[in-house]
Amino acid sequence: MSVDAFDLRLRRVEASEAIRQLIAVYAVGADRKNDPNILGPLFSENAVWEANGIVRLQGRDAIAKGLSKLAKEFVTWSLHYMVSPLINLDNTVQKATCRWYLWELCTMSHEDEGVADTWYGGWYDSRLSYHEEGWLFDWVKLDPRLASSTETPWTGKTPLDLNAKLPFEEI
Numbered sequence: 001m002s003v004d005a006f007d008l009r010l011r012r013v014e015a016s017e018a019i020r021q022l023i024a025v026y027a028v029g030a031d032r033k034n035d036p037n038i039l040g041p042l043f044s045e046n047a048v049w050e051a052n053g054i055v056r057l058q059g060r061d062a063i064a065k066g067l068s069k070l071a072k073e074f075v076t077w078s079l080h081y082m083v084s085p086l087i088n089l090d091n092t093v094q095k096a097t098c099r100w101y102l103w104e105l106c107t108m109s110h111e112d113e114g115v116a117d118t119w120y121g122g123w124y125d126s127r128l129s130y131h132e133e134g135w136l137f138d139w140v141k142l143d144p145r146l147a148s149s150t151e152t153p154w155t156g157k158t159p160l161d162l163n164a165k166l167p168f169e170e171i
Contacts (some may be wrong), residue, residue, distance in 0.1 A: 034071035040064030051142040116149035
């Protein structure tokens with residue numbers, strides 16, 4: 001294998017891992033009530049975030065503020081499972097598309113029921129590009145397929161410490 005071929009393979013592996021990390025940090029921010037300080041930096045300046053039938057947000061600041069507002073008004077608690085990211089990198093390893101599944105336990109507002117613990121699922125489609133700061137989302141679309149309230153509440157006795165230090169903050 002030539003040095004160039006090896007270098008390209010290594011860059012593809014590193015990019016795929018960086019994108020998986022980006023998705024994982026996105027989940028952490030989402031589970032912290034869509035913390036704008038965590039979510040905002042994951043998006044490029046002119047990015048778009050949209051969810052079918054819910055909202056469309058454009059621009060890093062609008063996404064950070066809009067997702068935070070959604071957490072205050074619509075999804076008041078969540079536990080995100082980001083599953084099976086399928087990452088497709090272009091030949092330059094500067095752009096990518098990615099689809100991953102969402103399986104979420106959440107407490108959300110329902111028009112007919114008020115606030116209820118809910119099973120929520122669907123998938124995310126995204127476009128990403130490499131920037132000076134690393135890999136960022138340019139476009140994210142949530143396609144929800146399931147929102148079903150549960151009869152048995154799962155709100156735990158020990159609340160999530162939203163001020164706890166994240167493991168990656170110490171590195």
